[in-house]
Amino acid sequence: MEWIEELKSFIPEEQIKTTLADRHSYSYDGSFGEYLPDAVVQVKQKEEVAAVLKLANMYHIPVNPRGQATCLSGGPLPVHGGISLDLSQWPQHVEVFPDDLIAVTSPSTRTGKINEAAEAYGLMYPPDPSSAHVATIGGNLAENSGGPRGLKYGVTKDFVIGLELVTPEGEIIRTGGRTIKNVTGFDLTKLVVGSEGTLGVITEATLKLLPKPPAVQTLMVVFDDVRTAGAAISKTLTSGILPSKMEFMDQACIQAVENFQPAGLPVDADAIVIIELDGHPETIAIETERVQDIMENIGAVKSTIPETEAEAAKIWHARKQVSPAIAKIKPTKVSEDATVPRSKIPDLMDRLDVIKEKHNVEIVVFGHAGDGNLHPNVLCDKRDQEEMRRVELAVEDMFEAAIELGGTLSGEHGIGTMKAPFMEMELGEVGLDLMKRIKDSWDPNGIMNPGKVFPEKGQKLVLRNE
Ligand SMILES: Cc1cc2nc3c(=O)[nH]c(=O)nc-3n(C[C@H](O)[C@H](O)[C@H](O)COP(=O)(O)OP(=O)(O)OC[C@H]3O[C@@H](n4cnc5c(N)ncnc54)[C@H](O)[C@@H]3O)c2cc1C
Numbered sequence: 001m002e003w004i005e006e007l008k009s010f011i012p013e014e015q016i017k018t019t020l021a022d023r024h025s026y027s028y029d030g031s032f033g034e035y036l037p038d039a040v041v042q043v044k045q046k047e048e049v050a051a052v053l054k055l056a057n058m059y060h061i062p063v064n065p066r067g068q069a070t071c072l073s074g075g076p077l078p079v080h081g082g083i084s085l086d087l088s089q090w091p092q093h094v095e096v097f098p099d100d101l102i103a104v105t106s107p108s109t110r111t112g113k114i115n116e117a118a119e120a121y122g123l124m125y126p127p128d129p130s131s132a133h134v135a136t137i138g139g140n141l142a143e144n145s146g147g148p149r150g151l152k153y154g155v156t157k158d159f160v161i162g163l164e165l166v167t168p169e170g171e172i173i174r175t176g177g178r179t180i181k182n183v184t185g186f187d188l189t190k191l192v193v194g195s196e197g198t199l200g201v202i203t204e205a206t207l208k209l210l211p212k213p214p215a216v217q218t219l220m221v222v223f224d225d226v227r228t229a230g231a232a233i234s235k236t237l238t239s240g241i242l243p244s245k246m247e248f249m250d251q252a253c254i255q256a257v258e259n260f261q262p263a264g265l266p267v268d269a270d271a272i273v274i275i276e277l278d279g280h281p282e283t284i285a286i287e288t289e290r291v292q293d294i295m296e297n298i299g300a301v302k303s304t305i306p307e308t309e310a311e312a313a314k315i316w317h318a319r320k321q322v323s324p325a326i327a328k329i330k331p332t333k334v335s336e337d338a339t340v341p342r343s344k345i346p347d348l349m350d351r352l353d354v355i356k357e358k359h360n361v362e363i364v365v366f367g368h369a370g371d372g373n374l375h376p377n378v379l380c381d382k383r384d385q386e387e388m389r390r391v392e393l394a395v396e397d398m399f400e401a402a403i404e405l406g407g408t409l410s411g412e413h414g415i416g417t418m419k420a421p422f423m424e425m426e427l428g429e430v431g432l433d434l435m436k437r438i439k440d441s442w443d444p445n446g447i448m449n450p451g452k453v454f455p456e457k458g459q460k461l462v463l464r465n466e
Helices: 004-009 020-025 046-058 111-119 137-143 187-193 226-237 252-261 282-297 310-320 322-328 343-358 385-404 420-442
Strands: 037-041 062-065 083-086 094-097 102-106 160-166 171-178 201-208 215-225 246-251 270-278 302-304 333-334 362-368 373-380
Touching: 004 037, 004 046, 020 037, 046 062, 046 160, 046 201, 083 171, 094 111, 102 111, 111 137, 137 201, 160 187, 171 187, 187 246, 215 282, 215 310, 226 246, 226 270, 226 282, 226 343, 246 252, 252 270, 252 322, 252 362, 270 282, 270 310, 282 302, 310 322, 343 362, 343 373, 343 385, 373 385, 385 420
Parallel strands: 037 083, 062 083
Antiparallel strands: 094 102, 102 201, 160 171, 160 201, 215 270, 215 302, 246 270, 246 362, 333 373, 362 373
8 A cells, every 4th residue: 555655754664564463463452343454553752643644634544543452442443444553652651740730641651650650749640440550541531531539539531631632634732731720712631531532642641630648448338239239329429428439349240250369259249339438547537437337227238447458459459350350251241331320320220130131131230339330241252143132232221221311321431433323312413413523623534533433324233243
């Protein structure tokens, strides 16, 4: 292809991969689909990104940005071929400016490293997706990722105050800045965050940091009924106490973790809620007692407080193992992140039970229950076409349930290819059209990550190999 030869005139040849084997290894992410790019280009500086985008824009070649490909909704997949733009080889760099309480990072920096760098100054970077040890900040920004601490502190968008971005036409721009307050013009920073690589390539981020709380307290509460757990979560959140984390695991998740990497979780429990309170030691001691009372009064079987930091870390490690542990139960897992207003969690649990029965599918549930963001995972086998048809119907019903309960298609995993067909259901025709018009004005030739977020004509949810 002519454009691949042209690429070699400004990108070092060892950063361009065109063999089938190389392209094949870029055809997956953490979701379902499998699409081959025509070429992989590994970029390590903004000038390279700008040059690639200028060329792609001229030849109308799709460009699919890619961090570490842990995306669960198909975001980095080259669904229309073109270039897989790999940012994972860009040197990781994070610089903390403690007097301004900010950090400036390169797009490839792993999220966990940002928090580690902040901690060296007694600060913290709160967003903590479970994939923080592998995923890049570029991917987090594009997906607006969140994690357990989202309950108290918010998600990625709440901590980004400035970006450097290469536009689809290859121009390098800056949005926002280094100040906490900034109301100059439209907030392009927030528009880019969560746009899933459809508006340009993020090449640098300026992030807000917070003082690290002096103390944390973990507690694990055991329930013999999932609905009671949901009610206890709602009751705690309306009691005047705001935990930093409040995570839910159902029995199947508890058992899967115990089979995978035993952590001493109660395997007979129907559900557990793992809570973290943070703040000054005196305050969290009072709050811990209060939360235990609330949970026990509403029907918790028991609550336990780990005696050492190591014990608490073991419980949180167990929570992080849920995803890999349930992946061992069946060959395929379809991971969803239906999110509802917090008071509707018990209703969502009921709807999931009905969906499970109706379509005869295996669903396990865990997630960030404190902010209404549950992860129902359908465990199945991609090779069984008949089962996958039932899974498709179950997933459609989950989306419908979330929206009917006043919620959203995605709390943090993004729309990608998988949820694009359902966008109109949530946004309405006019809302979706307005979003599309913004996209078209940023990217007149439609080269940035096509096939994501916006439904294509006749597109349906398909989880089968057709
Ligand atoms: C085990 C596991 C646990 C997870 N836990 C969580 C969780 O707790 N919370 C959560 O929110 N997510 C979670 N995820 C999903 C995933 O880790 C996040 O979406 C993450 O932000 C993706 O980062 P990445 O570097 O892998 O990006 P990729 O998967 O490579 O890309 C994600 C999207 O970002 C775009 N993109 C990447 N880099 C750039 C850039 N520099 N500029 C513009 N666009 C870019 C891509 O085009 C794509 O649309 C989990 C995934 C796994 C596999």
